[in-house]
Amino acid sequence: MPNLDASFSALADPTRRAILARLALGEATVMELAAPFDMTQPAVSRHLKVLEGAGLITRRIEGTKRPCRLAPAAVNEIDQWLGMLRKALSANYDRLDGVLAAMKTSE
């Protein structure tokens, strides 16, 4: 069971959320993670340390590389993000229903 406070502050950073979202596509090395985010490898490594400390990712050793993957706790987080996006978009479209109804009335 990951520490809830650590998990909360780990996820407060948009770059770390983006790294988790990238890892949702599958395991990746530090080098692979650094490229799309336009960050140096040491900067990515610092973020990974925070994510690992919060129990959101796990790392294994493969030669000189330490590829990262999502821990189950992070999978749940990402499901929640999709849920939040769904909620924000749904709220927009529910409002649009009202706009459309008003357009109909004014015709």
Add this chain to the structure above:
Amino acid sequence: MSKMTLKTEGDRHVVVTRRFDAAPESVYRAHTEPALIQKWLLGPDGWTMPVCINEARPGGKIRYEWTNGEGAGFHVTGEYVELVPFSRLVHVERMHMPDATPDNHVETTFAPDGTGTLMTMRMTLPDAATRAAMLSTGMEHGMEASYVRLETTLNP
């Protein structure tokens, strides 16, 4: 009320569908007329769109600026590629957070569905990593409010 679907498709796409109880012409207009857009394209409660530019012609500019009235805000810019009144819109857009995100290519179709309209919005990102980053930054908008709730309930 009709249900929205949102799903990822392949490595680079996000597809949203929603049915509306209004003719395609009305739904199309609500997506292209600034006075109408400003009434609904807002995200979480408390956010408004003080600036809404939508030049509905090929090459026309799009600019949406949102604010929560407490100093937080961001904007989206874009350009229209193709418009077929009242059935199809194609545009590219990017978020400024404040750095611009890679272009999101968006095709929105409005198909007659009984007495209503089935809207399908298909987003195409340059690659899988960009889509992942977009999903997480796009979610930030909705997350602020959600995190406040999370702090009190731990069960958003």
